[in-house]
Amino acid sequence: MKIALTSAGTTLGTPRTRAVHRAIAEARRGVPVVLAARRPLIIAPAETVGAEGLRLIDVLSSGQAVLLLAPSRAAAVLRHEVEANAPAIALKLARPLIDAETLKRAADPTMEQILPEFEMVDAPAAAEAALALGKLARLLPAMVAAPVRHGWASLPAGHDLLSVPAEDLLAYPAELAASLTKVAEVAVPLDDAKDARLIAFRALDQGIEHMAILVGDPAAQTAPLVRVHSECFTGDLLGSLRCDCGPQLRGAIARMAAEGAGAVLYLAQEGRGIGLINKLRAYTMQDRGLDTLDANRALGWQADERNFSIAAAMLRALGMTRIRLLTNNPEKVASLEACGIEVVERVPHEFAPNGVNDAYLATKAARFGHYLG
Incomplete structure (x- = not known):
């Protein structure tokens, strides 16, 4: 990764x-x-x-x-x-x-x-x-x-x-993070977090926006709960059963509301950074028998192409450089720490298989090293 x-x-x-x-x-x-x-x-x-x-x-x-x-x-x-x-x-x-x-x-x-x-x-x-x-x-x-x-x-x-x-x-990938700026902030009450706010970030000279979903006042906490979540059109919006992205997103917001504060960084890095169309191609390769990792590689991509320096830049802009990270992915912890973010605790964020994504979750554990099961 x-x-x-x-x-x-x-x-x-x-x-x-x-x-x-x-x-x-x-x-x-x-x-x-x-x-x-x-x-x-x-x-x-x-x-x-x-x-x-x-x-x-x-x-x-x-x-x-x-x-x-x-x-x-x-x-x-x-x-x-x-x-x-x-x-x-x-x-x-x-x-x-x-x-x-x-x-x-x-x-x-x-x-x-x-x-x-x-x-x-x-x-x-x-x-x-x-x-x-x-x-x-x-x-x-x-x-x-x-x-x-x-x-x-x-x-x-x-x-x-x-x-x-x-x-x-x-x-260029490092340049994107270095030039990230806030461009809009607004209250957006959510089903599970009535006090939620959205903050949009944009990098210099380009139109891709990344979003921070803030619940309560996470910056006031010593080490707020943070979820770094890559966008997933099929899972987050359509409710696809092929992955666990939708439950992870909604579960993170609900947990932060229960704790009183937290931040979800919603990164425009679909399909572990390969984009939506290539993710759909990877799904085709999975339907032919490849797992998630090998499907990405069959297309010529690395197993994970995400640029987590974007997340680190957003956290610094939000005044959160010491966090509790809601993730099952140890490499996500290592990536943020490599960018100067202090992760004081990894908080598990696991959801049960649904009968469709069982093999997907098993691959996450066996080949990506996620702490599952």
């Missing part, structure tokens, strides 16, 4: 942060961007790139085009083991570039897998940053990449393309 980055302070600044946001938007549209590095690359997500994007890469590249995949996904495509700790695995692409639909099938294990034979080649030095852009865009971490021609920006095909430094993409 990923341990959160610390957020010592803003390092990118507004113009560079804005460039990352533009790169994310371009990635979601399937438009190539140039990754500025010692050996620059032109890159585009395999999931969204179309014929025009592939044509631009073909025209502007100066060498071998590759498909960059996370090792867990590349092993499935190649049908043999690869270096599991490598930042990325590169698969050679034929020129002119392979068609967009084949690239999508190679990236997405939920699609019908009729694929050509791929040859593994050395990954470019900036491969990790290329995959980071796909993840920041909440797309499958699979990128088409090629060395970009010298003087690309002066060519007609490259005139409108964006360039973004590789190191800025890698630094």
